[in-house]
Amino acid sequence: MSEDFKLDATARNDMGKGASRRLRRLADQVPAIIYGGKKDPQNVSVSHNELSKHLQHESFYSHIISLNVDGKAEDVILKDLQRHPSKPVVLHADFLRIDKSTKVHTHVPLHFINEAASKAVKIQGGKVVHNLTQLDIVCLPHNLPEFIEVDLIDTEIGQIIHISDLKLPSGVTSADLLKGESHNLAVATIVKPKGAAEESEEA
8 A cells, every 4th residue: 555544533422414514614624424343333523624635645535544533543444425516625424444354345446547559549549438437346455456457558449348357456356247247337438539430421
């Protein structure tokens, strides 16, 4: 892991929308919840500034986070995030407790590489459509990748890259493929540029 993420949190007992609004407005805190494992869910709050700084790192979304709740640290992953629809404000965060011996179900970003240098784009003048930007995975916490690469170097126009075509890291499984072959979704599609398609139809 390239980053070690630590975040301080404070336990809270005041519930409800009104309490959450006061927390955000007066204390610059984000209401959050920790759940999972063998413990009961716990309501906490975290600093909006501190959380926002971490959210600038793509790896924060798929990393194990050491969440320090009133002096006691727990290993968690960021499971869900609620943002304001028009302002750069985080409204709520969900953290999932993890156990080193228990597999987690989460999602990681996809990094598309060699797109401009691929045969489909550089030689054939095609265009790559990204059907997915992240992948649902299942793995043990120590196998959790920051991202998964999709290498487009050998692609050609008309080709469709599916989840089963990806080279997943050791110990990582696609959550969709576990559901069956019908869930083998398209990750990227190589299409003709619009002008070329129209010329082909006229011909």
